[in-house]
Amino acid sequence: xxxxxxxxxxxxxxxxxxxxxxxxxxxxxxxxxxxxxxxxxxxxxxxxxxxxxxxxxxxxxxxxxxxxxxxxxxxxxxxxxxxxxxxxxxxxxxxxxxxxxxxxxxxxxxxxxxxxxxxxxxxxxxxxxxxxxxxxxxxxxxxxxxxxxxxxxxxxxxxxxxxxxxxxxxxxxxxxxxxxxxxxxxxxxxxxxxxxxxxxxxxxxxxxxxxxxxxxxxxxxxxxxxxxxxxxxxxxxxxxxxxxxxxxxxxxxxxxxxxxxxxxxxxxxxxxxxxxxxxxxxxxxxxxxxxxxxxxxxxxxxxxxxxxxxxxxxxxxxxxxxxxxxxxxxxxxxxxxxxxxxxxx
Amino acid sequence: xxxxxxxxxxxxxxxxxxxxxxxxxxxxxxxxxxxxxxxxxxxxxxxxxxxxxxxxxxxxxxxxxxxxxxxxxxxxxxxxxxxxxxxxxxxxxxxxxxxxxxxxxxxxxxxxxxxxxxxxxxxxxxxxxxxxxxxxxxxxxxxxxxxxxxxxxxxxxxxxxxxxxxxxxxxxxxxxxxxxxxxxxxxxxxxxxxxxxxxxxxxxxxxxxxxxxxxxxxxxxxxxxxxxxxxxxxxxxxxxxxxxxxxxxxxxxxxxxxxxxxxxxxxxxxxxxxxxxxxxxxxxxxxxxxxxxxxxxxxxxxxxxxxxxxxxxxxxxxxxxxxxxxxxxxxxxxxxxxxxxxxxxx
Numbered sequence: 001x002x003x004x005x006x007x008x009x010x011x012x013x014x015x016x017x018x019x020x021x022x023x024x025x026x027x028x029x030x031x032x033x034x035x036x037x038x039x040x041x042x043x044x045x046x047x048x049x050x051x052x053x054x055x056x057x058x059x060x061x062x063x064x065x066x067x068x069x070x071x072x073x074x075x076x077x078x079x080x081x082x083x084x085x086x087x088x089x090x091x092x093x094x095x096x097x098x099x100x101x102x103x104x105x106x107x108x109x110x111x112x113x114x115x116x117x118x119x120x121x122x123x124x125x126x127x128x129x130x131x132x133x134x135x136x137x138x139x140x141x142x143x144x145x146x147x148x149x150x151x152x153x154x155x156x157x158x159x160x161x162x163x164x165x166x167x168x169x170x171x172x173x174x175x176x177x178x179x180x181x182x183x184x185x186x187x188x189x190x191x192x193x194x195x196x197x198x199x200x201x202x203x204x205x206x207x208x209x210x211x212x213x214x215x216x217x218x219x220x221x222x223x224x225x226x227x228x229x230x231x232x233x234x235x236x237x238x239x240x241x242x243x244x245x246x247x248x249x250x251x252x253x254x255x256x257x258x259x260x261x262x263x264x265x266x267x268x269x270x271x272x273x274x275x276x277x278x279x280x281x282x283x284x285x286x287x288x289x290x291x292x293x294x295x296x297x298x299x300x301x302x303x304x305x306x307x308x309x310x311x312x313x314x315x316x317x318x319x320x321x322x323x324x325x326x327x328x329x330x331x332x333x334x335x336x337x338x339x340x341x342x343x344x345x
Numbered sequence: 346x347x348x349x350x351x352x353x354x355x356x357x358x359x360x361x362x363x364x365x366x367x368x369x370x371x372x373x374x375x376x377x378x379x380x381x382x383x384x385x386x387x388x389x390x391x392x393x394x395x396x397x398x399x400x401x402x403x404x405x406x407x408x409x410x411x412x413x414x415x416x417x418x419x420x421x422x423x424x425x426x427x428x429x430x431x432x433x434x435x436x437x438x439x440x441x442x443x444x445x446x447x448x449x450x451x452x453x454x455x456x457x458x459x460x461x462x463x464x465x466x467x468x469x470x471x472x473x474x475x476x477x478x479x480x481x482x483x484x485x486x487x488x489x490x491x492x493x494x495x496x497x498x499x500x501x502x503x504x505x506x507x508x509x510x511x512x513x514x515x516x517x518x519x520x521x522x523x524x525x526x527x528x529x530x531x532x533x534x535x536x537x538x539x540x541x542x543x544x545x546x547x548x549x550x551x552x553x554x555x556x557x558x559x560x561x562x563x564x565x566x567x568x569x570x571x572x573x574x575x576x577x578x579x580x581x582x583x584x585x586x587x588x589x590x591x592x593x594x595x596x597x598x599x600x601x602x603x604x605x606x607x608x609x610x611x612x613x614x615x616x617x618x619x620x621x622x623x624x625x626x627x628x629x630x631x632x633x634x635x636x637x638x639x640x641x642x643x644x645x646x647x648x649x650x651x652x653x654x655x656x657x658x659x660x661x662x663x664x665x666x667x668x669x670x671x672x673x674x675x676x677x678x679x680x681x682x683x684x685x686x687x688x689x690x691x
Contacts, residue, residue, distance in 0.1 A: 030656070063656040070516050071608055071615035075401070075536060079652050082397035082534070095516040102609075106534045164515070195506040 027276040029054070029062040030086035031268070032076045034093035037066030042246045043264055047092050047115065050268030060272045074099035081107040087275040088113050088125075090268060094166070100124065111280055113271045115264050118285045125274075125282045127267040130289035131166075132173030133321055134260035135220070136328035137290075137297045138242045139177025139187075140317050141258055142218040144310040145240070147182045154182065157216030158189040159207050159230055161197035161223040165331070170222035170244070170260075172332045179335075181313070181344050188216055192226050204229030212237050218257070220244070231256060240304065249301035257304045261296040263288070291322045359629060359676055363643065366671035370664065377660075384658040391653025392646035398653070400535040404607060406638075406645030408433070408599035408616075410544040412623025413641055414551050415595035417632035421555060422588040423568040428475055428490030429596040430620025431497030432468040436597020437604040438501040440464025441519050441611035442509060444526050453525040457605070460526070464601040465594040471497065472593015476586035486589065494620070505613045517613035528606040538606035547598065548634040564588060596620060625673040644669060 031051060033044040044066075054060040063086075065076050073096050080089045081103060089110065091100050094117040104112050104121050111123055118126040139156075146154035158174050160167040175187040190207045192200050204226035208219055212233065219234065220242035221227040227244060234241040234255040243249060243259030267288055274280045288294020297314075299306060320326045329338040371381035392402045412429045419426035444460035451459075475493060479486045502517065511520040528538035555561040563584055566574040575581045599619055604611050622644055629643075630636030651665030 063659075065652065065655055066661065068662075069612075069614045069617045070518070071612040071617070074608065076652065078535065079391075079397070079401065080656070082395070098514070098516065098518070098521075162515075195503055 027058075027060045027087050027272070028085055029060055029272050029275055030080040030083075030089040031062055031064040032073060032080070032089065032091050032096065033064055033066050034095065035067055035070055035072075043092060043116075046246060046263070046265040047090070047268040050265030051272055053265070054269050054272035054276075058273065058276055060276055062272065070095050074103060077103040077112075081110045081112075084110070087111065088271060088280060090115065090271055092116070092264070092268075111275070111282055113280065115267050115271075116262075120283070120285075122283045125271070125280050126285040127271060127294075128285060128287050129262050129264075129267070129294045130169070130287060130328070130330070131222075131260070131262060131295065132169040132176075132328040132330045133290045134262065134295040134297050135170045135173030135222075136177035136180075136321065137314055137318055138220055138258050138260045139174035139179075140181045141177075141297070141299075141306070141310065141314050142174075142220065142240075142242065143178035143180065143182035143185050144313060145218060145257075145306070146178075146185050148307065148310070153215060154185045155215040155217075156185060156187055157208070157211035157214075157219035158187055159192065159204060159211070159219060159221045159223055159226075160189065161192050161226055163191050163193075167222045168332050169330050170220075172329045172335055174220050175332070176329050176335045176338050177317075179339055180342060181317075183339075188214055192223055196226075198224035198226055200226045201229035201232070205233045208233035208241075209237065212239055218242065220260075247298050247301055249299070253301055253303040255304070257302050257306065258297055258299045261298055263294050263296060266293045289321075290318060291324075355631060362675035363672055365675050366668050369671055370668050373667065374660065374664070379658060379660050384654050384660050384664075387654040387657040388647075388650035390650075391656075392650035394653075396532065397535060398649060400532045400537040401649040401652070402642065402646040403541055404535065404537040404645075405648045406641040407540050407544045407606070408603050408619045409622055409626050409641035409644055410548065410637060411599035411602070412596050412620055413626035413630055413637035414547055414634070415592045415599075416623045416627035417630065417637055418551065418555075418564070418595060419588055419592040420627055420632050421568045422564040422584065423571055424476070424479075424585065424588055424592070425487055426472065426475070426490060426589060426592045426596070427487050427624060428472060428493050428593065428620070429599070429623045430616055430618065431490070431494035432471050432593040432596035433600035433603075433616045433620050434497045434501045435471045435600070436464040436468040436594075437600030437615070438464075438504065438611050439467035440597075440601040441522065441604045444522050444605070445520055448523050448526055453523070457526055461598075461601055461605070464604075465597050468593040468595070468597020468600075469590045470593070472596065473586050473590030475593070476589025479589070480582040480585040498614070498616075501611070502613050505611060509611075511610070519611040521610045522605065526605065527609045528602065536607045538602070540602035540606040543598070543602060545638075547595070548638060552634040596623065599623070622669070625669065629672070629676045643672070 036044060038044050038048055051062045067073055067076055077099055080086055089112050091114045097117050097119055100114055104124050108123055113125045115127045118128050142156045156178055158171055171189055178185045178187055188211055192203050194200055204223055208230045211219055217239040219230055221230045222244050230241050231252050235252055240257045241255055243256050245262045248259045249256045329335050374381040374384055391398055393399060415429055416426050440460045443463040444456055447456040475486050475489045478484050478489050505519055506517040509519050511518055528540050531537045563579045566579060603615055626637055626640040630640040647665050647668055651662045654660055655662040
């Protein structure tokens with residue numbers, strides 16, 4: 001009899017503990033990082049930082065996974081969705097579009113978010129950035145610098161992995177920014193292409209050296225891992241480079257003058273917060289720019305000294321973009337029209 | 346020692362080895378500051394805790410069964426097929442491209458078997474080449490196979506990064522196969538497909554060939570003693586090529602059914618080591634069909650469980666490789682050593 005009593009008490013305690021855990025369960029977010037995982041000093045680390053911030057400030061719990069290859073994405077998406085414990089499952093990076101397109105419709109009750117790509121599904125919210133705004137600022141910075149050193153045919157370079165719409169935003173913003181502040185500057189652009197456009201350091205370096213020979217002594221890249229080749233060339237020939245996505249200035253502080261920041265940490269944080277508040281805009285695309293902290297630029301960590309007047313001018317331009325007085329063009333085709341409509345004073 | 350007693354001893358030995366690896370990894374977790382009980386709970390739930398977990402365990406086991414059979418078959422014939430990884434990529438790629446090319450003109454019920462057979466033919470040739478080089482030039486099959494792995498993986502990687510990349514895709518993968526070419530799912534909304542049945546059929550077939558056919562007898566004779574097999578009138582050179590080719594076709598099936606089942610398309614680097622895990626599976630499973638199925642289930646459940654463990658306990662899914670590695674060390678080392686040295690001496 002006594003044994004049954006003890007058993008009942010244990011059961012009761014266990015049950016109450018269970019219901020307690022159920023009722024007060026905090027918002028839980030699942031996150032599928034990109035291949036490469038944590039420690040990449042880029043997207044994955046930034047997303048992780050954003051979720052950590054959400055955890056610290058708002059008590060949002062999160063679980064994350066680091067897939068080994070792109071074929072793992074679908075498995076992890078299904079795994080997380082089938083657990084039914086996550087308020088939202090965050091996919092990091094454009095290469096999760098296909099698996100998410102496949103999995104999301106099969107779990108209509110589960111909310112998903114994708115960072116860095118737009119996907120039109122009723123239970124998916126997409127978070128993309130206005131890369132053209134950050135690129136505009138580093139372009140303006142390059143334009144000012146070319147003005148300061150009074151070269152005859154001021155030339156700057158741009159190297160992208162591929163000629164695709166996503167990277168066209170970088171090109172458009174960069175050229176518009178440079179020519180907006182310095183009408184005599186010329187921008188040469190090249191694409192890496194080939195089999196591994198985002199990790200082809202050798203080709204990127206070749207292109208950078210070629211651009212340098214054509215007179216470009218500030219080169220901005222939108223080429224992921226290939227960018228390291230641009231930095232190598234900058235070091236070898238002693239010219240300036242501009243980093244992208246994360247703060248790449250510390251990689252070579254003597255040659256990298258600034259980095260355009262794609263603040264995916266902001267995106268991850270905003271997704272977690274929206275999940276907690278229950279107002280995820282599923283079915284919609286949220287575009288983050290300078291105004292909401294999704295995009296920025298930084299000179300931190302660079303040892304190249306830039307005239308404070310130039311930095312102030314760039315920050316003034318940043319403010320006018322935030323205020324909506326200036327809209328950076330998001331395709332290269334719009335650059336000429338932008339320059340005609342806007343003149344820098 | 347009677348057969349049954351040896352069998353029981355083997356099973357006991359395997360269980361002890363598995364337990365030992367779990368204990369050692371628990372110690373590692375403790376040192377790293379994780380809670381092993383919590384971790385193993387998540388591991389178990391991830392492998393068996395729900396119908397989804399079970400389906401994941403099974404779908405992870407299927408390719409391991411194919412490669413386990415492939416390596417086991419070669420081992421029985423005294424050959425070491427470390428080229429499974431390459432054969433997986435070749436098989437998966439050839440089958441995917443054949444399927445995609447034919448799907449526009451020919452009905453699915455013809456295209457599917459043609460694609461599967463062409464993928465197997467790819468693996469057959471890829472593995473057969475290794476056997477041919479060994480038979481004709483007497484070059485160690487291990488070295489050739491390892492080099493062929495690189496060729497296969499990098500070549501298919503080039504193809505799906507370049508000429509065969511899906512339109513508008515920024516990731517290296519082929520177009521998705523039409524739905525009627527993809528294997529039906531056993532449980533909806535999972536990656537478990539009817540390839541499981543095909544794997545089990547292959548196990549039965551493998552057992553039959555090894556036990557009930559002249560060819561199976563020849564293979565085992567070669568494995569037991571190459572010289573006496575040759576003296577006994579077995580065409581050793583021909584069989585060497587044939588064994589490696591068939592082993593290659595079996596390994597290719599792992600890739601083919603990952604492509605036509607699990608993923609529905611060829612994705613660059615999808616195998617990530619299945620071919621090598623297959624070696625451990627064949628050793629642990631003692632090259633028997635039942636043993637290979639059990640070993641595949643063990644490793645499949647570890648892989649499925651590791652996903653949940655990394656999510657819930659924050660331990661990298663790579664710890665799963667440590668467990669797998671230790672299981673291999675504990676179980677297979679004596680066997681590998683016996684195999685390597687036994688052969689040298691003879």
